[in-house]
Amino acid sequence: MGSYETLxxxxxxxxxxxxxxxxxxxxxxxxxxxxxxxxxxxxxxxxPEVRAIVHTGEGRAFQTGVDVAELASDGLGMERxxxxxxAWDLHFTSWHQEVWKPxxxxxxxxxxxxxxxxxxxxxxxxxxxDAQFFDPHVSVGQVTSIEMITLLRKMPVEAVMRMALxxxxxxxxxxxxxxxxxxxxxxxxxxxxxxxxxxxxxxxAKNSPAAMAASKRALWGALELGxxxxxxxxxxELTSMWGxxxxxxxxxxxxxxxxxxxxxx
Amino acid sequence: MTSDYESLRVGRDxxxxxxxxxxxxxGNAMDATMLAELERAWSELDADPExxxxxxxxxxxxxxxxxxxxxxxxDRDALREQSRRTRDAELELSAxxxxxxxxxxxxVNGVCAxxxxxxxxxxxxxxxxxDATFLDPHVSIGxxxxxxxxxxxxxxxxxxxxRMALTxxxxxxxxxxxxxxxxxxxxxxxxxLRDAAAEVxxxxARNSPAAMEASKRALWGALELGxxxxxxxxxxDLVSVWGxxxxxxxxxxFxxxxxxxxxxx
Numbered sequence: 001m002g003s004y005e006t007l008x009x010x011x012x013x014x015x016x017x018x019x020x021x022x023x024x025x026x027x028x029x030x031x032x033x034x035x036x037x038x039x040x041x042x043x044x045x046x047x048p049e050v051r052a053i054v055h056t057g058e059g060r061a062f063q064t065g066v067d068v069a070e071l072a073s074d075g076l077g078m079e080r081x082x083x084x085x086x087a088w089d090l091h092f093t094s095w096h097q098e099v100w101k102p103x104x105x106x107x108x109x110x111x112x113x114x115x116x117x118x119x120x121x122x123x124x125x126x127x128x129x130d131a132q133f134f135d136p137h138v139s140v141g142q143v144t145s146i147e148m149i150t151l152l153r154k155m156p157v158e159a160v161m162r163m164a165l166x167x168x169x170x171x172x173x174x175x176x177x178x179x180x181x182x183x184x185x186x187x188x189x190x191x192x193x194x195x196x197x198x199x200x201x202x203x204x205a206k207n208s209p210a211a212m213a214a215s216k217r218a219l220w221g222a223l224e225l226g227x228x229x230x231x232x233x234x235x236x237e238l239t240s241m242w243g244x245x246x247x248x249x250x251x252x253x254x255x256x257x258x259x260x261x262x263x264x265x
Numbered sequence: 266m267t268s269d270y271e272s273l274r275v276g277r278d279x280x281x282x283x284x285x286x287x288x289x290x291x292g293n294a295m296d297a298t299m300l301a302e303l304e305r306a307w308s309e310l311d312a313d314p315e316x317x318x319x320x321x322x323x324x325x326x327x328x329x330x331x332x333x334x335x336x337x338x339x340d341r342d343a344l345r346e347q348s349r350r351t352r353d354a355e356l357e358l359s360a361x362x363x364x365x366x367x368x369x370x371x372x373v374n375g376v377c378a379x380x381x382x383x384x385x386x387x388x389x390x391x392x393x394x395x396d397a398t399f400l401d402p403h404v405s406i407g408x409x410x411x412x413x414x415x416x417x418x419x420x421x422x423x424x425x426x427x428r429m430a431l432t433x434x435x436x437x438x439x440x441x442x443x444x445x446x447x448x449x450x451x452x453x454x455x456x457x458l459r460d461a462a463a464e465v466x467x468x469x470a471r472n473s474p475a476a477m478e479a480s481k482r483a484l485w486g487a488l489e490l491g492x493x494x495x496x497x498x499x500x501x502d503l504v505s506v507w508g509x510x511x512x513x514x515x516x517x518x519f520x521x522x523x524x525x526x527x528x529x530x
Contacts, residue, residue, distance in 0.1 A: 157420035
């Protein structure tokens with residue numbers, strides 16, 4: 001296991017955990033965290049014991065975007081950030097890193113601005129009942145773009161536009177985020193968030209890893225294409241599993257009322 | 266309010282521009298005059314440097330009920346021109362069709378029918394009076410529904426939009442249902458609608474006009490492309506504002522706890 005300064009990376013049974021660990025900076029992403037995220041996603045994705053990944057934060061915030069204090073004080077950090085955006089060479093989310101294991105984001109508090117990268121790029125999102133969502137970019141003279149672009153492909157657009165244009169002057173309550181389908185579960189009391197995320201991770205871990213990876217590729221790939229092309233590409237993912245041992249083992253385990261023994265490549 | 270419009274009321278209150286449909290006796294339907302005036306009004310408000318956000322609403326019981334086919338049938342030239350624009354996808358009715366760069370809030374004050382849905386689908390933010398209703402009568406009078414429903418289906422759960430398109434004049438979507446679907450973000454008592462619109466517009470007017478313009482371009486542009494291409498294009502919109510004075514003024518004003526002094530666009 002790699003060692004990290006700004007993250008905690010853990011395993012609990014079949015569930016890998018990636019935890020933002022800069023609570024005093026509300027988990028803002030500095031240059032070190034950007035590098036460590038790239039490594040941590042690949043480490044968990046490469047570990048055959050890990051079947052699902054939970055992503056959350058330490059402290060009262062889930063995440064609050066780029067560490068602006070560092071950007072302002074560290075010319076090198078700013079320059080690297082600028083280059084990575086200009087070149088579209090980002091590596092800090094599971095989507096950027098092409099992680100095909102299921103990723104559950106568990107929003108543990110404030111989720112602001114750049115934090116939406118990890119809400120938008122997750123497969124499943126749950127949140128504690130005290131979570132809050134807002135996008136301050138335009139209120140501090142910044143453009144909001146990539147994270148909101150992905151988010152609006154996945155939920156009603158008007159709500160995303162409103163968050164983007166109202167900035168710091170409103171917060172979206174967790175109940176509204178749930179109603180709109182931005183997330184699928186509110187955990188109350190908030191202290192039960194990690195326990196709930198672990199349970200969900202274990203539930204998902206019961207499914208065929210190969211089938212989940214192909215399904216995930218098909219569904220995310222669909223966001224790249226028109227409907228007919230997306231279905232054609234999805235058909236390729238579907239048939240790619242034909243002949244895989246899980247396709248026999250799944251129905252057999254179901255008939256024998258036992259847990260399936262999946263083949264992990 | 267400037268007075269050189271017959272079918273609209275167009276004016277400005279502080280940083281908020283107002284574009285109000287003003288044919289209440291005709292359900293605010295678009296006649297030849299309104300078709301011409303809409304284009305002029307959007308461009309006048311978009312060009313006015315004092316205007317940072319535009320509210321679009323209607324006088325009387327209806328918000329907007331689409332083309333005034335009775336009047337247009339008597340004005341052959343206008344009808345021919347409108348038919349040509351429809352055929353060539355060159356409609357210039359809504360803010361989006363007219364290329365408006367500034368945030369647009371639609372405040373739906375009553376029935377919104379057929380072509381009226383352009384102004385809901387093409388707004389950034391939509392709020393509604395509690396007695397507002399939405400319907401698309403096109404197919405009930407032998408007409409095809411396309412543009413409005415296409416844009417709306419990109420932005421909202423699709424089943425609801427297709428049901429509206431296919432049930433025609435025989436069903437209405439209530440404001441409450443539109444809220445649940447994420448087509449609108451706020452429902453208020455009818456006599457509070459304009460205040461509520463002014464309130465959300467006031468919040469938006471406090472944000473950086475340049476950052477909002479680039480964000481709006483990125484987010485609407487995302488509806489044109491596959492996800493990765495949209496994010497790439499969005500990255501360009503993001504960096505387009507780097508070096509703009511608002512980018513330093515925003516954080517500075519925030520740390521000094523004062524209202525930022527934005528550049529006008």
